[in-house]
Amino acid sequence: AQTVTQSQPEMSVQEAETVTLSCTYDTSESDYYLFWYKQPPSRQMILVIRQEAYKQQNATENRFSVNFQKAAKSFSLKISDSQLGDAAMYFCAYLARWGAQKLVFGQGTRLTINP
Amino acid sequence: DTGVSQNPRHKITKRGQNVTFRCDPISEHNRLYWYRQTLGQGPEFLTYFQNEAQLEKSRLLSDRFSAERPKGSFSTLEIQRTEQGDSAMYLCASSHSGGGAFVETQYFGPGTRLLVL
Numbered sequence: 001a002q003t004v005t006q007s008q009p010e011m012s013v014q015e016a017e018t019v020t021l022s023c024t025y026d027t028s029e030s031d032y033y034l035f036w037y038k039q040p041p042s043r044q045m046i047l048v049i050r051q052e053a054y055k056q057q058n059a060t061e062n063r064f065s066v067n068f069q070k071a072a073k074s075f076s077l078k079i080s081d082s083q084l085g086d087a088a089m090y091f092c093a094y095l096a097r098w099g100a101q102k103l104v105f106g107q108g109t110r111l112t113i114n115p
Numbered sequence: 116d117t118g119v120s121q122n123p124r125h126k127i128t129k130r131g132q133n134v135t136f137r138c139d140p141i142s143e144h145n146r147l148y149w150y151r152q153t154l155g156q157g158p159e160f161l162t163y164f165q166n167e168a169q170l171e172k173s174r175l176l177s178d179r180f181s182a183e184r185p186k187g188s189f190s191t192l193e194i195q196r197t198e199q200g201d202s203a204m205y206l207c208a209s210s211h212s213g214g215g216a217f218v219e220t221q222y223f224g225p226g227t228r229l230l231v232l
Binding site for chain 2: 006033039044045046047050053091093100101102103104105106107108
C-alpha cells in the first residue's frame with residue numbers, strides 16, 4: 001500500500017521569507033501524481049500545486065514550487081515571499097494513475113506566518 | 116457559487132442515532148469521493164462513485180456506513196447507529212473524468228463536522 005509521510009508537524013516562517021515543507025512517499029508504482037493541498041482554519045481544502053511523476057520538470061505556480069526527486073521518493077513544497085494568507089495546514093497527497101482514484105494523504109504540516 | 120457544497124456543515128448527535136450527509140458536486144463532474152478526516156490527521160479515503168456506480172469502498176467503511184449517488188449527481192452518506200469514534204470531518208470531493216487514465220484534480224467541499232455524544 002502507498003504511504004505518505006510529512007515529518008514536520010509544524011513550521012513557522014517570517015512574512016516575506018521562504019519556507020520549505022517536506023514530504024516523502026512510498027509506492028511500487030511508476031506512474032502517479034503528487035499534490036500539495038492547503039486547508040486554512042475552518043475552510044475547505046484547496047489545491048496548491050500538482051506534479052506528474054513522468055515529468056522531470058518541477059511544477060511551479062506563482063510563489064509555490066516543488067522539488068520532486070523521484071528516485072528518493074521526495075516531494076517538497078517551497079513557498080517564496082510568504083504571506084499571512086499562506087497560514088494553513090498543508091497536506092501532501094499521492095494518487096496512482098491506474099486503479100482506484102483515491103488520494104492518499106500525509107499527516108499534514110501546520111504553517112504559521114509571523115508578521 | 117459552482118464549487119462542491121455539503122450539508123449540513125455541522126451535526127451533533129447522540130450515540131446510536133442515524134445521520135445523513137449530502138454532497139453536491141461541481142455540476143459537470145462525474146466522479147465523487149468521500150473522505151473522513153479526524154482531528155490533526157490527513158483525510159482518509161472512504162468511497163468513490165463514477166456517475167451512479169460505487170466503484171471502490173475502503174475497509175474504513177463498515178457496514179454501518181452506506182453511500183449512494185442515485186442519479187449520478189448529488190450523493191448521500193448515511194451512518195447508522197453512530198458511535199463516538201465516528202466523530203470526524205466528512206469531506207466530499209469531485210472531479211471530471213473523460214475516460215482513459217488522465218487524472219483530473221479532485222476539488223473538495225467544506226466538509227460536514229460530526230460530533231457524536
